[in-house]
Amino acid sequence: MAPESGPRRSERSRQAILAATRELIAEVGYGKLSIEGIAARAGVGKQTIYRWWPSKGAVVFDSLLALSQDSAGDIELPDTGDIRTDLKSLLRATVEEFADDDFQAPIRALHTEIMNDPQLATAYREQMDAPVRAAKLRRLRSAQQAGQLAGDADLDLLLDMLYAPLTQRWLLRSGGLDATFADALVDATLRAFAPA
Template sequence: MTTQRKPSANAARRSDTSRRAILAAAFELVGEVGYAKLSIEGIAARAGVGKQTIYRWWPSKGAVLFDAFLSFTEGSDGEAVLPDTGDLEADLKTVLRATVAELNDPRYDEPMRALNTEIAHDPELAAAYSERLDGPMREIKKRRLRAAQQAGQLAEDLDLDLAVEMLWGPLLNRWLQRGGPLTPEYADRVVEATLNGLRPRR
């Protein structure tokens, strides 16, 4: 009878160290060389691991980059929530201004653009994005809007999914298309114009 040995604590630590090194390498390289020139070979060389180590955990460079992006953007202080001061307009302006700052951050610009391109052509990556990032973030946004709805600040029959798209969609579209300056003032105008159409009719 054979028995399976459990991985040692040292082996687990080595795996975790290698994984972190790979994610850091992918995130750094895509900013330096762009997504088109990013390769598994390049990531492996920067991380100091073999290519097979990467393929053991990820099927493609897009999958590596997605995990790298998540590891560098997710918080460590519990579940994310949107501010709720009771002033919906002020809270949304705060959140959309933070979104503008992130989209304009040169550390994240190239990885996010690369992911958007790859998601459009990779169904598996698109499913992972929906499950692990877009879906949870949408629910967080809807939760804040639902609280405002229950407080009578938004129409009772409001489609919350549509409201999320109306608020965040213009920012993402302007960023993707480079269609104009993406500024805090633009974010404020989006909030004001959108809420004018979403508030209850008197």
């Protein structure tokens, strides 16, 4: 058999590095994640990592991007016909995800990087967040057409008011985060954008 060719070996190393990054975030947490640790786990040299990625944040981003592309497909949100029911389901699910360490630890790591790297923030917004946000906006527009939201409601503002308080309580640990809070947030947001 011919020896494995260069490009194929490269891709295998790349995948090993991304998998090692995800494993180590889950095992040791983001604070203790290092390029050295990733290299050791992936069985490559540090220089191999630095040849492909400029920073720890960039490796973390790519390791999560691969995951989100696997799972994204064509995102469609629940649509029972009642926007209040659907938003409460969505926000309660988000609250549960934030309570699940396997789920939230890597996203917290990514957000830490985003806060201190404007380029990564743009990449996150365009590549990871945009498809999810577009699906949410589609669901809100259909509620608007059904007369469940004001015809002139600013749906971008609505989404921010709905999700930012959840994200803040999760990221900054600034308050309790449970189903009751999620429901109250949905009810208040729907009051703000109720049809006339």
